Amino acid sequence: MLNTDSKKILLVDDNRLVLALMSKALSKEGFECLKADSALEAIEILKDKIPDLILSDYEMPEMDGFQFRAYLMLDAVLKNIPFIFLTSISDETLMAKGLSLKAIDYILKDTPVHVVVSKINNLLQTVREQHQQSIRELSGIAQALNLRAIPKEIPKLKGFMLDFWHKSYQNYPGGDFIDFIVIDERYACVVLGDVMGKKWGAWFFSFSFLSYIRAAVRLCVFDGDYSTASILKKINKVIYHDPVLSDILSTLSIIMIDQQEGSITYSGAGDLPLLHYIAKEKKLELVKSTGLLLGVFQEGLYTEHSFKPGLGDQLILITDGIIDYENESGKMSDHNLFIKIIEPLLGVEDTFKQFQKNIFITQKSKEQIDDCSIIFIQKEAI
């Protein structure tokens, strides 16, 4: 939630003059100010926008500052926004009451503006540092436990070149997961999934999914079943009946590569289509899977597509973060736009390197609004 350079403040005061003066002074210092002349209006604003800080008066009609703060404390997201009381009275009893509501500070209304600005800047800086520190600690623990949602290494396969690109949302670990499972000398399995949700929650569940997927792939293979549709059916069944995971939804794409036959089998669950560039015809085809998101229904309508890619054919799997983008009119998802952008890069010798250099894709890593992942497979001569 906290962008390193974001400075959005919600000002709440029933005195419109104070609101205007404070907003003018803070805007001059580079803050983006949202103004509310009552706690009720502030609550309306908070439905759509999450500021980095709330600066609120406490003497207000209808709902006063304390009631406003108490209301925010009931909300899992809103209670964590740093909250400062702005007041004209210096009263210790009132201050104690405010602090018990976990307001982090008090600012007297007659405090010179430059002092207010430094105070806010210091506070935002401290919050940010603590936040970064927590992420570092959690990432450290995850690494120590060797929990990975993306592969450490890319396996070398006969006749197929494999690569991937992954960027997490605002550098948090997220819900996308990638795995390459080398089953034996003949078969290898490529897995791409996206647990719906963001950041830590999704990241945590992505491990549970990955464990199930790894187990399902192995169990099918032990039984001599290399069908990706069978694997998906098994995974879906387990997730559907799991009391914890059944509430969490995930997409999944599975490709089974048969190195001996030079063929692939693909199945998907609520995933975006597999992009297949046919080198011989210089044509891009969308291979659409039929399966529903994992865990929605007991029967997920899973089917599979099997085919032998020709020499130079390219296969691309993506998650939805890559098709989301933001422009002046807001956020959107546009699959066709993504295809238009990558189409000219297909069929060249170093397509994947071109992807990584492509402005649209690299820009994504800065402005993206979700996890982004791309898996790239190219059929090569043995």
Add this chain to the structure above:
Amino acid sequence: MILKTHEDQDLLVAEVQLEEANLTQSDGFKEEMIALIDQGNHHILVDFRKVKYVDSSFLGALVSALKYAMAQEGDVAVVNLNKDIHDLFSLIRLDKVFKIFPDRKSAIIDSNK
């Protein structure tokens, strides 16, 4: 409140009051939906007319609400999806999970069948 509700014949219409339906609102949305179902509204039509963008977390919450309703022999349908959101529903096969109606009228006709 994320949802504004009213009854239209036997159907409860719940209009999402957000332009951007995302992660920050998904838990709240799910809680409100579950509360509505618990109050005995087993057939809910979620109206997306105000929504311009919906992210995967919010869609996850919508599917969770559907599963909760189905466990009580209920249903959750959607109406007034803009083109982008409609395309997204088709792309990830949510069109096979939810009944999608172009307008409230057709949803009500369907519910009276």
